[in-house]
Amino acid sequence: MLVQHPFTAGKGQFIDRLIVIPIPVVVIYVIITLIRKNYDNEKKATEKKTRAVEESKEQILIQKEQLEQSNIEKNKLMSIISHDLRSPLISIQNYLELLKEYELDSKEREGMEKSLLISTNHAVDMLSNLLNWSKSQMDGAIVNLAAVNLLQVLSNTLEMEKVYASKKGIFLSYQISLEIEVMADEDMLQLVIRNLVSNAIKFTPKGGTIFIGTEVLDNECKITVQDNGKGISDDKQENIFTIKSQPEYGTNNEKGVGLGLALCKEFTERQGGRISFESETGEGASFFVFLPVSRDLSFDFKT
16 A cells, blocks of 8 residues: 555544654653652752761760769869868878877867867768769769758758857857748758758858848748858859869868768759759858749748
8 A cells, every 4th residue: 555645644644643753852851850859869868877976976075074983073073082082081190190199288188189180070961972973973973852941951961061160160040941842852951951051150250140041932942041150252153063163272281172052952842842042252152042832832921
């Protein structure tokens, strides 16, 4: 059969064109879609790997910082054990040797015993803080929160601190309402307040005053420990609640270990509270402990 020339477009030719022309377009679209999808998948996989590498780097840096901090803490503890706790023991040893070899009159004996008692008391405080801090770092302190009467929990501790303050010629007073109840761990709360008051005694000179007061604000009880001692210098304030803080000598040459305030912060926060302070050099210091009240004290009162 002969093909007619010129070719006459017919219905079949129109259908062929209608079918054949879109096919390359569809194929190209499918290919581009697959290529783009593959590119997006590879991009996501690369981004995921990059994030994993960055997170790994961050984790390594965090672990490095933690290790460095742990080494700092270990070195500080070794320094405390090797020097600050060793010194009073050597003093006691020397005193016993003197007693063995020489006859001391009552005046000499009284002076040395007084000095030894002060040194031993400081050593006991240091050892107590050291053991409490070490235990909290190794095992994590167990918190037994309960509704407690603030005055009943703190009265014995504050009365003992009054005795220590009076021996240094410092007037210590406190006012705590019998109505205040807080959610706290008794042992932790006593340790926090004892450390704050002991610090106040340490850095307050003879003839100074220390006051412990309370105030209920909304659902919190604010405990204030205020003194008119030497205060905290500006360069010491940033690290005051950390183990990085450097121990200072008190007004009677008392030596600390720099753990007391770090313990106060840690144990206050473990009880669901917070701690802060205000101080100016030569103007004394005020430390504030905030703890949740155990019941609704909607009225506002100060003691």
